[in-house]
Amino acid sequence: MVSLSSLILAALPAALALSSLPHDVDVMSRDANAAQSEAYWANQAAAQNRHFCYVRPNANGGDDAPAIMDALNNRCNSNSFVIFPGPVYNIQTNMTTLDLQNVVIHQFGRFLWSTDIDYWLSVSMPVGFQNQSTVWYFGGNNVIWDGWGKGTLDGNGQVWYDWAKSQGNLAHRPMNINFRTLKNSVIRRLRFVQSQMWTMAITYSQHVDLDDIYVNSTSTSQWSTLNTDGCDTIFSDSITFRRWTISNGDDAIALKMNSSNIAVYDSYFENGQGIAIGSMGQYNNQYEYLENFYARNITLKNTAHVSYLKTWAGISRGYPPNGGGGGYGVARNITIENVKLIGGRQQPFFAWQCENYSGFAGQDCDSSLFKMEDVAWRNVSGTVVSGVTEAVYFQCSAAAGGCDNFEVTGFDVVHAGTNQLLSVWDCFNVNNPQGFTCTESQTPKLGPDETGGHGPDNK
Template sequence: MRFLTTSFGIATLCLTSVVANGPSFKPFFRPPFNFPKNPENKETCTLKASGGDDAPRFLKAVQECTTVTVPASTTLSIQTRMNMTGLRDKHIQLEGTLKFTDNIPYWSGNGFFIPFQTQITFWLLGGTNILFDGGGTLDGSGQLWWDTFASNSSLLRPITLTIFEAENVLVENIHMLNSPEWNNLVNEGKNVVYNNINIHAVSNSSHNAANTDGWNVYRSDNIQILNSVIVNGDDCVAFKPNATNVLVENLNCTGSHGISVGSLGQFPGMFDIVENVLAKNVRMTNAQNGARIKAWAGPNVGSGIVKNITFENFIEAAVDNPIIIDQCYMTNATACAQFPSNTLIQDIWFNNITGTGTKAVVASLSCSPDGRCSDINVNDISLSFPKGSASFTCQNLNVTGDAASLFPTCALT
């Protein structure tokens, strides 16, 4: 594997070979940023709150200045959408807070539309060579959104931050609070790194903080998500269609739906790829899932491939499904047998997965019939069910690895 650096120093992942237990990546490092001077830009701009909508001033400053600082004592009120795409050599130093308003009528009608899974977003950030750091907070004011969504499931809620058509981006030392929907989307990104991100999305009412995924990676390559703490109500990280060469390392996830590949193969005429993913050193607590792969089956669905995925060094506590492959996702057994998944799952590694499940079945590897899964490996698995004996189930595949004996002969459907 070669290891490259971009023009401003972000480590680039270049996977050139597959080792015996899945993909391998060089460790992340953070060299200094040296932005070239641009005579058309001011060197540094510092923003203070205006008492009104600060979004236009923030947008103008980022366009005109090399470095934009929001001081620690400052909270900017973001009342209108922000399109910061097409940037080059920019440093956004957020020491204070960007607080997005909970004006549901405005944002529902004016948030930037994301066609994938019918989303909207507060903020598009894109271009080349962007550093976003400072230790400050993005506050999505999510509580009213979650409460309203509970009685109106068609409500479009904004993603807090969307990295869009971007290359060579580092987001580091940022707190994300109460996102209405997903916290982060990487959409058509390349060489994007998140490091030391603290995400907290927890409802203070009876309504859940629904769909508050930590990250969704979509149509993007060479992505790293590192050294972060996530407390939320959906996937900690999800690898969506055409996510390739992704490293997830040193995450602490609480209340989540897991580290998830998919779901994939849902839409007719679409071919989805997730390839070369390594998720390692993950602590999962009070979660719905731990390490998960999900692909659609049935009539009128799409196709794709999931290949060369490793889940490694997971510590799980009170997780409903610590290990799960579901290749009949959202499909009943009869339809899955008649219309097996067109999304192939190959070269999968579950290595050193330990902890406790909340149900007797602590690992479920469920593939479609007709050989749609291959080379599924389990090694160093130690999972227990505190209330009784743990069980391991599988169907329509051959399980290999030193923990394969935990699984009985796989059922055929």
């Protein structure tokens, strides 16, 4: 298993990189309204010999995206302060702001995306994984973006939930923002509400801290908020999430292809699926890895699981996002500890290597070549709803040699109101289980899609 000392050593490069961030003005103790004064920020910029942009919303309610891009791409692209005082910025066109250098952004207003679904479908931009798309590329080096608990990205998601009608992975349905090639940076105290699809993805990025983030995507109609992941990491390393609050209809945090040294601390997740490791192995004959994930002090309420691991079967059928399989690789050194579960809807811990669509879900469960090893859940307590009978369901692939070194220790999860400890440990091909004894079923179950847990691989 991965040791705490190795995790600390792995985190040192990120800490050293973040120490070189631009000097930020600590005005936490000042009145927030006073802090929005243009003169105040102009003086701060001058004192630090920085460029300065104070971006007000369009006076006639027009599209504010061009002014935002002009500030971030041209006038204040480097060594700058950029202030968005608010109150509301109307976003009516897609944005690309990728080359910021040594920039501090203070956002007090709301960025509100328009409801023109046909337009957004026509201009959404590829993320480069699972045919996902976005309407904002944001990247750079040595960037601080501070929302002060007020700055908001509002995707106007209800129109998207009603349009999707609870269908997953509709073509060109965009996520709100793609943090792309972002390095040595901090995103903090921002609010993300009513995302169009995924809230955000972090791709091709390194050494990024995301602190004190609020995410809420809630439907007021009959249609669900499927696909509203809080954040997905892809091709990224040394990403740290601290003090997140997420209420949504899908994964809270999801690790995908080639994510490493990802950490989540002191966070609260509600109503979604929990923490996702995967899915993995969706691209035929492609190797991928998910390594060194650590989560601590997590509370989950009304989620499907504490966490789950999911790989596609070893037989490829169709193409991403709604098909695939046949990939191989490894997921290892994954530790989740000090967890409180409130009203969990399914097994607290889940692993599944049978992912298939198009009528083949739950088949070819022993065909995946994707290896899962050194996974630990420690000190997990709380409750599940009535009807949940299993502590775990681990369906590991024989072709990959099974799962190695799965650990569950300090487990105290009971049925709500009964104090009856979950005692069924349903496993297939789990080698050297630590802290529990497997009681294998005769027949593999239908997977997370069929049990109502996760739906199509929107994650």
